[in-house]
Amino acid sequence: MSYPKLFNPGPVDVSKETFAAMSQTMIGHRGSDFEKLYASTQPGLREIFGTARPVFISTSSAWGVMEGALRNLARKKVLCLCCGAFSDKWIDVARKCGFEAEAVQVEWGDAIDPEAVRAKLAEGGFDTVTFIHSETSTGVLNDLSGICKVVKSFPDTMLIVDTVSSLSTVAMDMDAHGIDVMLAGVQKALALPPGMALFAVSEAALERAKTVKNRGYYFDFIEFEKNAAANNTPCTPAISLIFGLQFMLGEIAKEGLANRIARHAKTNAMIRAWGAKRGFELLAPEGRRSFALTCFKTPAGFDLSSFIKDLKSKHNFLINGGYGKIKGTTFRISNMGNETEATMQELIDAMDDILG
Numbered sequence: 001m002s003y004p005k006l007f008n009p010g011p012v013d014v015s016k017e018t019f020a021a022m023s024q025t026m027i028g029h030r031g032s033d034f035e036k037l038y039a040s041t042q043p044g045l046r047e048i049f050g051t052a053r054p055v056f057i058s059t060s061s062a063w064g065v066m067e068g069a070l071r072n073l074a075r076k077k078v079l080c081l082c083c084g085a086f087s088d089k090w091i092d093v094a095r096k097c098g099f100e101a102e103a104v105q106v107e108w109g110d111a112i113d114p115e116a117v118r119a120k121l122a123e124g125g126f127d128t129v130t131f132i133h134s135e136t137s138t139g140v141l142n143d144l145s146g147i148c149k150v151v152k153s154f155p156d157t158m159l160i161v162d163t164v165s166s167l168s169t170v171a172m173d174m175d176a177h178g179i180d181v182m183l184a185g186v187q188k189a190l191a192l193p194p195g196m197a198l199f200a201v202s203e204a205a206l207e208r209a210k211t212v213k214n215r216g217y218y219f220d221f222i223e224f225e226k227n228a229a230a231n232n233t234p235c236t237p238a239i240s241l242i243f244g245l246q247f248m249l250g251e252i253a254k255e256g257l258a259n260r261i262a263r264h265a266k267t268n269a270m271i272r273a274w275g276a277k278r279g280f281e282l283l284a285p286e287g288r289r290s291f292a293l294t295c296f297k298t299p300a301g302f303d304l305s306s307f308i309k310d311l312k313s314k315h316n317f318l319i320n321g322g323y324g325k326i327k328g329t330t331f332r333i334s335n336m337g338n339e340t341e342a343t344m345q346e347l348i349d350a351m352d353d354i355l356g
């Protein structure tokens with residue numbers, strides 16, 4: 001039996017066409033073939049990021065850039081906006097990098113309140129803020145514009161935004177929001193195999209990075225900027241993944257970004273409606289729910305592990321049984337990437353078959 005089809009919120013299912021695009025003849029990364037490949041990704045990436053800045057390509061998972069952004073921008077004290085497994089982890093990472101770090105912490109399943117961020121920043125001393133737009137562990141889509149407005153009202157405070165599971169599922173406007181670093185991994189809504197992250201850096205953040213010592217080499221923003229100006233990367237990148245990215249950006253251009261966003265809203269609504277019919281409640285509050293994935297509360301007495309196991313053994317579909325401290329008490333279904341109303345219906349039919 002082949003591996004199950006992933007409806008897990010990352011990595012997600014990768015199409016045969018994407019794999020085919022990735023298996024082109026290898027090229028060297030210091031030469032015009034690569035420069036053309038790199039340059040070809042920029043218009044599409046800038047569109048989905050909503051930026052006129054270059055979008056850098058990092059051969060690492062998202063965490064590489066999440067840590068790297070702190071090492072480039074933080075001076076002393078970081079404020080981490082914590083509302084789930086990924087955002088809570090970021091404060092540990094900040095401390096492991098040697099920074100002082102404090103949290104605005106809410107219950108998992110709740111969204112970050114911009115006014116709470118304002119109150120915390122007003123205490124003073126914070127030079128950098130970490131924020132996750134779509135908290136993939138809980139299915140919460142935080143208030144991006146509200147948070148950005150608040151953070152931007154504190155001068156010299158750098159704002160790092162993780163859009164790992166929201167990029168290309170909702171419209172993004174990095175420049176209008178004044179985001180200093182915006183980043184995403186490619187294995188979520190871009191439906192590529194894992195191993196690469198994308199990020200853009202504001203001019204103010206580059207200026208800040210120049211003043212920060214010990215920012216290291218592999219994720220040094222100044223190195224990225226210098227190389228990007230020549231359509232290149234500081235180190236040997238995952239060239240096959242960039243072939244895949246080029247293909248995927250072509251697919252997004254063909255579909256149209258607005259249509260892609262509308263497709264995610266539709267397929268997500270299908271899963272929410274299925275849950276409502278089946279009596280599964282959503283963890284995230286109304287109005288603050290991701291369009292990329294759905295996180296349901298496991299009802300009392302519901303045999304979640306058998307449900308997931310049977311769905312896999314009988315239909316070869318894999319959904320996720322909760323992440324971090326809400327493993328088992330929640331479960332998650334992704335509609336990211338290439339999924340359509342037809343493929344989501346296949347999953348729904350399969351889940352209905354198991355539930356009877």
Ligand SMILES: *Cc1c(COP(=O)(O)O)cnc(C)c1O
Nearest residue numbers: 010061062063086136164165185
């Ligand atoms: C998946 C995910 C990450 C972690 O990405 P890696 O690729 O494992 O480094 C970070 N943030 C969010 C919101 C995610 O969904």
